[in-house]
Amino acid sequence: MTDTSTRTEPADWATDQEVRWCPGCGDYSILTAMRMLMPELEVDRENTVFVSGIGCAARFPYYMNTYGMHGIHGRAPAIATGLAMARPDLDVWVIGGDGDMMSIGGNHLIHALRRNVNLNILLFNNMIYGLTKGQFSPTSEVGKVTKSSPMGSLDSPFNPMSVALGAEASFVARTHDMDRQHMMEMFRRAHDHKGASIVEVFQNCNVFNDGAWEGITKKGNRDSNLISLEHGKPVKFGADGEFGVVIDNGTAKVVSVADVGESALLVHDETKPDPSTAFMLSRLSRGPFEPTPIGVFRAVERIEYATSSTAQLAMAQNDKGAGDLSSLLRSRGTWQV
Amino acid sequence: MTDTAPRELPLQELDEVIIRFAGDSGDGMQLTGDQFTSISAALGNDLATLPEFPAEIRAPQGTLAGVSAFQVRISDFAITTPGDAPTVLVAMNPAALKAQLPNLVQGGAIIINTDAFSEKNLEKAGYESNPLEDGSLDGYRSYPVPMSQITRDAVAEHGVKPRDAERSKNFFALGLISWMYTRPVEPTMEFIGTKFRGKELVIKANEAAFHAGYNFGETAELFESHYEIKPAELPKGEYTNVNGNTAIAWGCAAAGQLARLPVFLGSYPITPASDILHDLSELKHFGVRTFQAEDEIAAAASAVGAAFGGALAFTTTSGPGVALKGETLGLAVSLELPLVVIDIQRGGPSTGLPTKPEQADLLMAMYGRHSESPMPIVAPKSPADCFNAAIEACRIALRYRTPVMLLSDGYLATSSEPWLLPDIDSLPDIGVDFHTGFNGTNEDGDGIFLPYLRDSETLARPWAIPGTPDLMHRIGGIEKEDESGNISYDPANHQKMIDLRAAKIEGIDVPDVEVAGDPDADFCMLGWGSTWGAIDAAVDRLQAAGKKVAHVHLTHLNPFPKNLGEVLSKFETVICPEMNAGQLVDLVRAKYLLDVKPVNKMNGVPFTTAEIESAALQAIEAS
Numbered sequence: 001m002t003d004t005s006t007r008t009e010p011a012d013w014a015t016d017q018e019v020r021w022c023p024g025c026g027d028y029s030i031l032t033a034m035r036m037l038m039p040e041l042e043v044d045r046e047n048t049v050f051v052s053g054i055g056c057a058a059r060f061p062y063y064m065n066t067y068g069m070h071g072i073h074g075r076a077p078a079i080a081t082g083l084a085m086a087r088p089d090l091d092v093w094v095i096g097g098d099g100d101m102m103s104i105g106g107n108h109l110i111h112a113l114r115r116n117v118n119l120n121i122l123l124f125n126n127m128i129y130g131l132t133k134g135q136f137s138p139t140s141e142v143g144k145v146t147k148s149s150p151m152g153s154l155d156s157p158f159n160p161m162s163v164a165l166g167a168e169a170s171f172v173a174r175t176h177d178m179d180r181q182h183m184m185e186m187f188r189r190a191h192d193h194k195g196a197s198i199v200e201v202f203q204n205c206n207v208f209n210d211g212a213w214e215g216i217t218k219k220g221n222r223d224s225n226l227i228s229l230e231h232g233k234p235v236k237f238g239a240d241g242e243f244g245v246v247i248d249n250g251t252a253k254v255v256s257v258a259d260v261g262e263s264a265l266l267v268h269d270e271t272k273p274d275p276s277t278a279f280m281l282s283r284l285s286r287g288p289f290e291p292t293p294i295g296v297f298r299a300v301e302r303i304e305y306a307t308s309s310t311a312q313l314a315m316a317q318n319d320k321g322a323g324d325l326s327s328l329l330r331s332r333g334t335w336q337v
Numbered sequence: 338m339t340d341t342a343p344r345e346l347p348l349q350e351l352d353e354v355i356i357r358f359a360g361d362s363g364d365g366m367q368l369t370g371d372q373f374t375s376i377s378a379a380l381g382n383d384l385a386t387l388p389e390f391p392a393e394i395r396a397p398q399g400t401l402a403g404v405s406a407f408q409v410r411i412s413d414f415a416i417t418t419p420g421d422a423p424t425v426l427v428a429m430n431p432a433a434l435k436a437q438l439p440n441l442v443q444g445g446a447i448i449i450n451t452d453a454f455s456e457k458n459l460e461k462a463g464y465e466s467n468p469l470e471d472g473s474l475d476g477y478r479s480y481p482v483p484m485s486q487i488t489r490d491a492v493a494e495h496g497v498k499p500r501d502a503e504r505s506k507n508f509f510a511l512g513l514i515s516w517m518y519t520r521p522v523e524p525t526m527e528f529i530g531t532k533f534r535g536k537e538l539v540i541k542a543n544e545a546a547f548h549a550g551y552n553f554g555e556t557a558e559l560f561e562s563h564y565e566i567k568p569a570e571l572p573k574g575e576y577t578n579v580n581g582n583t584a585i586a587w588g589c590a591a592a593g594q595l596a597r598l599p600v601f602l603g604s605y606p607i608t609p610a611s612d613i614l615h616d617l618s619e620l621k622h623f624g625v626r627t628f629q630a631e632d633e634i635a636a637a638a639s640a641v642g643a644a645f646g647g648a649l650a651f652t653t654t655s656g657p658g659v660a661l662k663g664e665t666l667g668l669a670v671s672l673e674l675p676l677v678v679i680d681i682q683r684g685g686p687s688t689g690l691p692t693k694p695e696q697a698d699l700l701m702a703m704y705g706r707h708s709e710s711p712m713p714i715v716a717p718k719s720p721a722d723c724f725n726a727a728i729e730a731c732r733i734a735l736r737y738r739t740p741v742m743l744l745s746d747g748y749l750a751t752s753s754e755p756w757l758l759p760d761i762d763s764l765p766d767i768g769v770d771f772h773t774g775f776n777g778t779n780e781d782g783d784g785i786f787l788p789y790l791r792d793s794e795t796l797a798r799p800w801a802i803p804g805t806p807d808l809m810h811r812i813g814g815i816e817k818e819d820e821s822g823n824i825s826y827d828p829a830n831h832q833k834m835i836d837l838r839a840a841k842i843e844g845i846d847v848p849d850v851e852v853a854g855d856p857d858a859d860f861c862m863l864g865w866g867s868t869w870g871a872i873d874a875a876v877d878r879l880q881a882a883g884k885k886v887a888h889v890h891l892t893h894l895n896p897f898p899k900n901l902g903e904v905l906s907k908f909e910t911v912i913c914p915e916m917n918a919g920q921l922v923d924l925v926r927a928k929y930l931l932d933v934k935p936v937n938k939m940n941g942v943p944f945t946t947a948e949i950e951s952a953a954l955q956a957i958e959a960s
Contacts, residue, residue: 015811017823046806051642054814061811062824067803069645070813072668075638078630082639083803085626086601087646090803108638111631309626316621323623325591326761334577334758335379337568 010035013045015065021056026177026203027124031063033183040184041191048091051080053105055097056131056205057124074105077112080119081305088306091191094121099129102138102158109198113169116195117305122187123160123200128209141287146208160200161282161297165275171197172278172298176217176226177204182294189296195304202288215289225288229281229295234265237291245284245293252280254291270299346555347562348519353412354566355420356514358507359437360429360450361398362391362405365507370407372511372528376520378578378755381568382411385870386580386753387419387943392608392692399461404436411518413567417719417870419752421945427510429453429484431462438473446478448513450506452485480559484509484550491549492542501538505546512550519565522551572757579756581720581749582609585653585679586616588727590623593649595728596735596768600625601648603639605632605658608691609747610681613653633661637678641665644674645812647771647802649731653679656698657687659742663706666740668814670710670838673789673798675734675741677727678712682746684941693941694747696866697917702742703895703924709835711842713737714894716744718869721756723749726892732767733845738797744894746916748943749867772799772808777820786810788822796841847893849900858885860957861908863933865891865921868914868944875949884957894921902929910960912936914949 013035021027038048048066052058054073061068067090071079080094094112101109101123112119128146129135135148139160143152164172171193175186183201190197202213216225227237227245235245236257244257244265257265272278278297285292317323356373360366367388374386387408396403410420425446428434430453441447454469468474469481488506489499497505511525525547533539554560579587593600604614604627618627626648630636633654640650652662659680669676682698684690698705702714713733717726723745730743775784776799786808789798801808810822818825819833852861854876864872869890879886889904891897905911905925912934913922919935926933936952938944 044806045809047804049803050811061813064811066809067645068809068811068813069642069672070811070815071638071641072664072814075634075665078635078638079642079645081630081635082601082603082628082642082644082650083646084642085628085639086599086643086648086650087803090646107631108635111635309628313621313624313626317624320622323590323594323620323625325594328587328590328620328623329577329758329761330575332577332579332583333375333379334575335381336575337381337571337573337757 007042008039008045010039013038013065015063017062019063020059022207024206025056026126026205027057027060029177029180030122030124030183030201030203031060033180034064034187036180037184037187041188043091047089048093049083050093050095051076051083052095053100054131055100057095057097058100060095074100074103075108076100077105077108077119077121081112081115081117084117084119085306085309088118088310092119094119096123097130098123098125098127098137098139098160102160102163106138110163110167113164113167113196113198115305116170116302118194119196120187120190121196121198123198124203125160125200126203126205126209127212128205130205130208134208159282160198162279164198165279165282165298168275169198169298170195170300170302171296173198173296174200174202174294176202176213176294178217186296189299193299195302213288216292217288225291227284227291227293229268229270229293229297231268231270231296233268234262235268235281235293236265243291245281247277247280250280252284254284270296273300346560349562349564351564351566352414353410353416354425354518354564355408355410355423356425356427357406357408357423357437357440358427358510359404359406359433360507361432362395362403363398364405364429365504366405366407366429369507369511370409372525373514373520374409374578374753375528376515376524377409377411378576379524380520381571382566383414383416383569383571384409384411384578384755385416385419387748388751390692392690397461399430399432399458401432401436401462404433406433406437411566413569415569415571417873418946421947427514429506429510431458431464431468434468435462435464441477443476444478446480447474448480448482448510450484450510451481452483482513482553482559487549487553488546491545495538495541495545497538497542502542505542508543508546509550512547513554515547516551516554517560517563519563522547571755574757576755576757578753579721579724580751580753581717581723581745582612582681582751583616584721584723584756585727585743585745586613586620588724589617589651589677589731590620590625591724591764592728592731592767593623593625595764595766596649596731598647598649598768600651601640601643602627602651602653603630603636603643604628604653605630605636607633607655607658609683609750610653610655610658610679612750613679613681633658634665637662637665640676641669641672641674644669644676645672645802647800649675649735651677651679653681655681655683655691656685656701659698659701659705666712667706667708667710669740670706670712671814672812673738673838675738675800677730677734677741677743679743679745681750682744684939690941692747694867694943695916695939695941696746696868697920697939698744699894699917699920700923702744709839711839712740712742712895713842713845714742714744716866716892716894717749718866718890718892720749720752720754722892724756728764728767729892732765735767735769736797737795737841737845738800739842744866746867769800771805772801773805775807787820788812789817790820791837796837796844843896845896847896847898850889850891850898850904852904853888853890854880855885855887858887859909860885860953860960861887861889861905861911862949862953863889863891863905863911863913863921863925865894865915868916871944871946871949872914874946875953878946878950879953886953891921894924897928902931905929905931905933910934910956912952912956914938914944914952916943
């Protein structure tokens with residue numbers, strides 16, 4: 001009865017629960033991408049766990065026929081860290097929105113990333129609080145008018161890619177909910193990466209922040225405003241590849257290829273140990289109205305946390321032998337009466 | 338100054354002595370006290386210790402805030418407390434004398450390092466005149482000893498620099514006290530050799546200082562006699578000396594073996610609980626995985642994740658940390674996963690008195706979560722009992738799939754006592770089985786898994802861990818439908834789930850309370866946790882004075898033992914000494930409508946036997 005012997009279909013990864021996101025929500029396409037990817041990964045449902053916090057995105061585990069936990073607001077990376085440490089044999093996915101991961105759970109996120117726990121973290125960024133009905137989020141732009149900011153938000157937003165790179169995450173990528181193939185590719189790369197992976201998904205909240213990403217993700221805008229990062233290739237975009245990115249005095253800049261010549265363009269190296277160049281790329285765009293990179297910013301090999309933890313247990317057993325309770329109780333000296 | 342020929346001093350027999358070593362926090366008083374305790378344990382004395390240290394790592398040298406002390410009581414009879422007041426004070430500097438003199442019994446002995454009584458040090462301690470000369474010590478037996486100077490002279494021949502020589506003066510004090518109480522020299526030599534292995538100069542200096550102190554006692558014509566305390570009549574067997582935090586750590590590791598589960602600890606450092614994290618971090622060869630989280634919430638959350646994965650999960654903390662973990666514990670209540678939360682209570686609110694004990698987290702343990710979120714509570718009564726309490730907390734957590742609160746305190750955490758080692762084979766099997774198969778059928782007659790289908794006896798839900806084929810399921814904090822665990826906002830279902838969660842905790846099998854002392858007395862003392870020792874000792878004294886007294890002590894505070902109401906209602910008067918403003922009293926009054934009288938103390942110092950005895954006498958007289 002195990003899944004091991006049979007190849008699964010996307011439908012095998014769906015639960016019998018009615019999906020209750022608002023009609024038209026970007027989360028649907030992410031869910032579809034995930035269900036379609038799973039059979040391709042050739043993993044078992046029973047060895048896969050989805051952990052989430054609170055928010056619209058956090059309902060995700062209920063819709064995947066795997067093990068799952070819908071936790072509390074912001075704490076999913078911490079819950080998942082405990083699970084991944086106790087059970088390094090599992091595939092652990094963490095799902096959350098921008099409020100969950102960047103605001104109340106920001107602390108847990110950066111620590112999971114710096115420790116390099118083997119988690120696949122998907123951050124559904126819609127730049128708004130959806131479940132609580134439309135307040136500004138930590139990724140909303142300055143001046144965002146919402147119910148809780150009638151005169152405009154005063155907060156400068158987080159750029160999730162910059163935050164992740166600042167925490168020296170070993171796998172950092174970005175995709176958007178309008179491109180299923182690209183999402184599947186980014187999720188696959190995140191899964192295959194050993195260590196903490198974070199994928200930011202530009203996701204549309206069609207009720208409280210409709211069209212927020214359209215400036216870059218709408219079909220007609222993609223050529224001019226989406227920069228697809230590809231390892232080993234010059235960073236170029238535009239309908240005919242007429243634009244490119246150079247590093248000029250420590251800053252990434254958009255240039256016309258005709259002006260600088262192809263050889264001057266930045267050649268993307270996702271494996272570069274120093275995250276500084278990837279960070280410059282993450283700073284290229286100030287918002288969804290100008291050229292913005294998607295794809296893998298960074299993919300470096302670094303020792304995974306639970307692996308190190310397990311190695312210490314093995315080392316201790318090797319040095320001291322398997323724990324013996326009777327000797328432990330006598331370890332600080334005894335006397336007879 | 339000294340007479341070189343050893344004098345024959347009379348050997349006087351004592352039934353007990355309470356010594357308090359006090360000095361600056363850099364003076365090594367904890368080490369000195371620990372070693373004196375070890376030697377005495379090996380001699381067969383019963384003993385109890387009470388360390389006391391400042392909250393600051395290094396408070397300004399020579400000040401009252403920087404005084405570190407270690408009290409040890411050794412006796413030739415069974416004892417349950419470190420004693421109310423020391424009979425001997427070792428004062429290494431003026432601040433130690435000033436801070437500790439009020440604790441000393443009238444007529445008690447003070448051994449003073451006179452070299453430290455410089456004008457500067459007197460000023461730092463806030464003395465306007467020298468207490469050695471102004472009559473402050475009248476009424477005590479004081480023994481002035483130039484400890485620093487003799488230590489410097491003794492170690493000089495080993496080539497130790499005078500500045501470093503000063504550091505060995507705690508071993509001089511230990512040598513002197515060892516002579517006074519006829520403790521053997523050899524164990525301390527061995528200890529020095531092990532403790533300072535690889536530092537030959539330090540070993541030589543400490544050995545020389547110890548001998549100098551020992552010989553000083555023998556040869557200086559300062560002491561009238563020296564003393565002997567015979568071994569105590571204790572149950573036969575093998576003993577070790579253990580403090581509460583170590584006993585908890587060992588209990589957690591033991592519980593892992595008894596449950597055949599890997600242990601996971603998620604913890605964030607906090608006084609006075611950090612030592613449990615340290616001790617468990619040393620037990621990796623037991624398969625114990627420790628995780629020092631980024632904060633208290635992550636510590637609890639990681640433990641919830643590990644429990645979901647099938648580990649025996651713990652989180653350790655103190656009151657402020659429990660407050661931060663509150664929401665996560667609510668999740669654990671809702672998920673119905675096993676988890677043990679260890680709260681080493683300290684003085685509060687807020688940062689309060691981090692190094693001082695209090696029992697004021699009881700109501701937080703009981704009610705400190707949103708909504709109806711019952712959690713079982715277990716409280717150890719003595720340092721060694723922390724081992725049993727940890728195992729019992731795990732037993733309940735596993736059997737009933739619930740977070741459990743283990744309430745210890747800063748007093749139990751650092752105090753130590755001899756522990757008659759248990760027979761490992763006699764420890765309970767607390768293992769439970771993971772669920773591995775379907776437990777229901779759907780409309781088509783196919784097997785399905787119902788994650789909230791409860792055991793009819795315990796009301797526990799099945800624990801099916803990731804990796805188990807076919808049993809894929811989702812759990813979460815949103816209200817769940819009974820049996821299926823699917824999200825449900827149905828009003829009747831919510832009522833049912835609240836009732837089921839409450840009934841599960843209320844139905845936990847906890848042992849009945851037993852009545853100690855005189856079961857047919859009219860007067861009873863009710864206690865919980867670390868007050869046990871002082872109450873027990875007070876009962877002995879009251880009985881010796883011809884009073885009839887009963888003692889009921891709780892280790893299970895939620896649910897209460899089934900017979901508690903009936904037992905308490907038989908007494909005319911019940912008083913309840915606790916280190917809070919009357920929290921157990923509130924719970925007992927609310928549940929049983931019994932007029933239990935509070936006896937409260939919250940000054941950061943545990944109850945003395947005399948305080949409880951006096952409260953009892955007052956209550957007996959008033960009734």
